[in-house]
Amino acid sequence: MTDAEQRLWYRVRRKQLNDVQFYRQKPLGRYIVDFYAPSAKLVVELDGSQHMTSEGVGADAARDAALTTMGLCVLRFDDRQVLMEVDAVVEMIWRAVMERSR
DSSP states (O other), X not given: OOHHHHHHHHHHSTTTBTTBOOEEEEXXXXXXXXXXXXXXXXXXXXXXXXXXXXXXXXXXXXXXXXXXXXXXXXXXXXXXXXXXXXXXXXXXXXXXXXXXXX
């Protein structure tokens, strides 16, 4: 795991967010997502610099579209954002969990 993945995993593992189970490196269809909460149908992806290229942006858009057709919501965060503002990232994830767990 990257430093950003480790930091976020520490905050979402063991049902810390509204008693919702998250899995890491979860295969979904032809993709392996960074974090997945099945009860909320929520995918959380952390993007390093390779995602900022035109190729990376295009690949991410195709991936997000495929995951969305499975009924999943995809949240994307930049690695730097997770490292610098982990509380804000966790808050956004928590809000998505609350919204999708209704």
